[in-house]
Amino acid sequence: MQRRAAPSATLIISLLVGSAFVMILNETIMSVALPALILDLNVSASTAQWLTSGFLLTMAVVIPMTGALLERFPARGVYLASMILFCSGTLIAALAPGFGVLLGARIVQACGTAVMIPLLMTTIMTLVPVARRGQTMGTISIVIAVAPAVGPTLSGLILGSLSWRWMFWLVLPVALTALAAGFRWLHVSTERTRVTPIDAVSVPLSAVAFAGLVLGLSLMGEAAHGGSSVPAWIPAGVGAVALLVFGCRQLHLQRRDRALLDLRPFTYRRFSVSLLLVILGFMALFGAIIVLPLYVQDVLGRSALVAGLLSFPGGILMGVMGPFVGRIYDRRGARVLVIPGSVLLCAALWGYATLGGQSPIWEIVVLQTLMMAGLSLMFTPLMTDALGVLPESLYSHGSAILTTLQQVAGAAGTALFITVMTNASASGGAPDLAGVRAAFTVAAVIAVVAVAAAFLTGRQPAPAADVENLEVAPSQG
DSSP: OOOOOOHHHHHHHHHHHHHHHHHHHHHHTTTTTHHHHHHHHTOOHHHHTHHHHHHHHHHHHHGGGHHHHHHHSOHHHHHHHHHHHHHHHHHHHHHOOSHHHHHHHHHHHHHHHHTHHHHHHHHHHHHSOGGGHHHHHHHHHIIIIIHHHHHHHHHHHHHTTSOTTHHHHTHHHHHHHHHHHHHHHOOEEOOOOOOOOOOTTHHHHHHHHHHHHHHHHHHHHHHTTTOOSSOTHHHHHHHHHHHHHHHHHHHHHGGGTOOSSOOGGGGSHHHHHHHHHHHHHHHHHHHHHHHHHHIIIIISOOOHHHHHHTTHHHHHHHHHHHHHHHHHHHHHOSHHHHHHHHHHHHHHHHHHTTOOTTOOHHHHHHHHHHHHHHHHHHHHHHHHHHHHTSOGGGHHHHHHHHHHHHHHHHHHHHHHHHHHHHHHOSSTTSOOHHHHHHHHHHHHHHHHHHHHHHTTSOSSOOOOOOOOOOEEOOOOO
């Protein structure tokens, strides 16, 4: 008889999904607000985009530690610390007097957000039977992809009548409610067979590696117009060297099961192929999320509200499709979903590259919805396939790798497309039609690579052995 997750397990997963949705929403909530922030805070476009890129980059720096944290501390403690950091950052952002404090608040928010998705993934992979993982992982697609897509819509609605500060004031009570609910109901215990010491050398290496690479990409756009005093190749080169050293150190430490981030998941072919496709998908997604609002407002001359509402139909469609896509994966595997999904993504991005200075709004909505449908067909089966093939001992590290590189891909995509748009614009760096088309063309070329890689995905669901469920402690107090 097929096992089902206990009601208490359902409550735990629902709480984690809801909390993660609110937190991940903040990755892209600033994108539509960039024009208003540029004027209000008197900063350039390349500086303002750090409110999004800095959030993603901080997550990429913190997430590699989550594998060790989830082994070392109970889920309840990790959850409460995460929500406290997020609530604190949200309050500081709402009160921020200038750009520097606002950026610092976003970094505090990101520190709290960073551990939530690995915690959610690891809980699902350990708590839910193999036969239902695809369907359950479909709920994660609502968090990972729908929340960033809904972010611009929410910020557009808020900016239609309120200050950008209300993007934080409205989120704060929801986050505080989630914190209180976690304190009351989240009581999950796992048998931790070993505790991995946090390597003091690996932590700064990880930070330098990911920060350097993304900073180098971001500085390219500023350097093109004399806005940067630091050559872009310096942080990029330092980051690449640090990443190489970090990888070598993890390979050495994992022989004694002491790696901050165990790299053995890369030895599984399905994990590596799925990871590559997730990276390409997230680069395209975040590139579109950051460039499209600038195109709608600066080229078409539409309002922030219109720019935000454009992504709403696609976000809703992705949320509806997630569980159904998961069920299909449970029966048919990844390839039957990922190939058509990558084709839809590619078609949508090439369509974006042909937009003009008078393109109708309905055309943009159709292309956005097409892109989100394609990503929905990709993300759920890819994440389930990547983690499902791993042994239970590597779940936390596999989810940390997957989530880390998602954020790096999002930050790199944001920085890359802003750089391309800035360099290709004929108006001295301000977004124009030529720059937008160039950015979307680059995104479309990346999607072509994704179509080719989609044919390497598995034909059947990942054949991982079922594992013992988490022991769910009864609610206390």
